[in-house]
Amino acid sequence: MVKGIISDCDIVLEKLDARFPEKSRNLDMEQYIEKEKKELIIVINKSDLISKRNAERIKNILGGRTVFVSATKRKGVARLRIGIGKIAADRQVKIAVIGYPNTGKSSIINMLKGSRAARTSSTAGFTRGKQYVRVSGRMLLIDSPGVIPFNENDEMLMSLLNAKNPQHLKDLEGTGVEMAEYLLRTQPETLQKHYGIEKRDGEEFLEELARKRNKLLKGARPDINAAARIFIDDFQQGKIAFSPEMPSQKKDKIPKNGQN
Numbered sequence: 001m002v003k004g005i006i007s008d009c010d011i012v013l014e015k016l017d018a019r020f021p022e023k024s025r026n027l028d029m030e031q032y033i034e035k036e037k038k039e040l041i042i043v044i045n046k047s048d049l050i051s052k053r054n055a056e057r058i059k060n061i062l063g064g065r066t067v068f069v070s071a072t073k074r075k076g077v078a079r080l081r082i083g084i085g086k087i088a089a090d091r092q093v094k095i096a097v098i099g100y101p102n103t104g105k106s107s108i109i110n111m112l113k114g115s116r117a118a119r120t121s122s123t124a125g126f127t128r129g130k131q132y133v134r135v136s137g138r139m140l141l142i143d144s145p146g147v148i149p150f151n152e153n154d155e156m157l158m159s160l161l162n163a164k165n166p167q168h169l170k171d172l173e174g175t176g177v178e179m180a181e182y183l184l185r186t187q188p189e190t191l192q193k194h195y196g197i198e199k200r201d202g203e204e205f206l207e208e209l210a211r212k213r214n215k216l217l218k219g220a221r222p223d224i225n226a227a228a229r230i231f232i233d234d235f236q237q238g239k240i241a242f243s244p245e246m247p248s249q250k251k252d253k254i255p256k257n258g259q260n
Contacts, residue, residue, distance in 0.1 A: 002029065002098055002148060003032060005096045005098070005142055006029070006032060006033055006036055006038060006096055006098070007036055008094065008096070008142065009038060009093075009094040009095060009096035009142055010038065010039065010087075010088075010093040010094050010095070011038065011039045011040075011041065011084060011087055011088070011093055011094075011095045011096070012033050012038050012039070012040050012041070012095075012096050012097075012098060013041050013043045013080075013095060013096065013097045013098070013108065014026070014029065014030065014033075014040060014041070014042055014043065014098055014099060015043045015044075015045055015097060015098070015099035015104060015105055015108055016042060016043070016044045016045065016099070017044075017045065017046055017160075017161050017162075018044045018045060018046040018047045018049055018050045018055070018058070018068065018244055019046060019049055019050065019160075019242055019244045019245065020160055020161060020244070020245050021044060021058055021062065021244065021245070021246075021247050022245060022246075022247040023157055023160065023161065023245065024099065024100055024161055025042075025247070026098075026100075026148045029098060029148060039065075039087045040064070040065065041065045041066075041067060041080070041083050041084065041087075042062060042064065042065065042066045042067070043067050043069060043080065043097075043108060044058065044066065044067070044068045044069070045069055045070065045071055045104045045107070045108065046070060046071075046072075046104070046238075047068035047069060047070050047075070047076065048070040048072070048073050048075065049238055049242075049244075050243070050244045051243075054243065054244050054246075055068050057246060058244065058246065058247060061246060061247045062247055065083055067079050067080045067083050069108070069111065071104050071107035071108055071110070071111050072107070074111055077111050077112060077114075080111075080112065081112065084139060088138055088139065090138075091138065092137075092138045092139075092140070093138065093139060093140070094140045094141075094142055095135075095139060095140065095141050095142065096141075096142045097109055097141065097142070098148060099148060100148050100161050100163055101148075101158075101163045109133055109141050112135050112139075112141065113133055113135055113141070155169050155170065155171060155174075155175045156175050156178045156179055156182065159175055159179055159232050159235070159236070160179065160182075160235075162236045165236070166228070166229045166232045166233060167229075169232075172225050172228050172229060172232075173206075173224050173225050173228050175228065175232070176202075176206055176224070176225075176227065176228025176229070176231055176232055177202040177203050177206060177224075177228070178202065179202075179231065179232065179235065180202035180203075180205045180206055180231060181201070181202035183240075183242070184199065184200055184201075184202060184205060186245070187242070187243055188200070190240060190241060190242055190243065191205065191240070193241075194234075194239070194240050194241065195209060195212070196212070197209060197212070203224065206222070206224045206227040206228055206231065207222040207224060207227070208222075209227040209230065209231060210222035210223050210224060210226060210227035213226075213227065213230060215227055215230070
């Protein structure tokens with residue numbers, strides 16, 4: 001379905017999460033975009049959650065046409081429109097927005113349109129069917145479902161990218177432990193500052209969080225499931241001041257069709 005949408009457009013906006021630009025990026029799709037000779041713009045959403053310095057570092061690594069936006073705060077829309085306009089010139093173009101489920105595709109469309117032209121929801125898979133949204137006389141947006149599928153077993157990635165809420169996780173405890181271990185490994189000082197907990201093990205971290213929040217089972221045992229739900233909710237709501245993961249410099253930059 002995603003490839004069909006790409007084939008039907010002139011310009012592809014690939015939406016990434018500013019905190020996880022590499023994890024939310026799909027190189028296979030980018031190669032297909034290049035093969036189909038389509039123009040690519042990398043749209044990095046949630047830029048309000050990272051510093052300007054980190055945004056510059058990410059842009060330097062990715063290269064090509066990279067635009068930072070914040071759909072919730074409606075920032076970056078002018079830069080995005082200018083980028084699209086430079087490619088479109090005087091011709092009419094169709095624009096596809098692709099990305100992982102529930103990572104803000106419809107919000108990007110709404111931001112470009114300037115009104116609630118496409119429905120948005122915090123529930124994964126909300127957009128149904130192909131919709132066309134006219135942005136201007138020369139710009140026509142294809143609204144989904146340009147959804148890049150997840151590996152069904154990768155619930156940690158779904159949680160990091162807000163594509164799956166805690167109540168929908170098959171393994172809430174396991175995902176919480178895995179997320180905690182990832183953040184403890186990459187930036188333990190962030191969790192220590194936010195929660196006042198200094199641990200190196202994900203399960204021990206959640207156990208201590210359960211005690212601090214008085215989430216206890218019979219016998220005063222820590223309720224790890226409850227702690228995992230709190231932790232994942234906090235992360236998905238942007239309460240944890242998490243520094244972005246830098247893209248790998250070893251990976252290819254965006255396809256040549258998207259180079260300036």
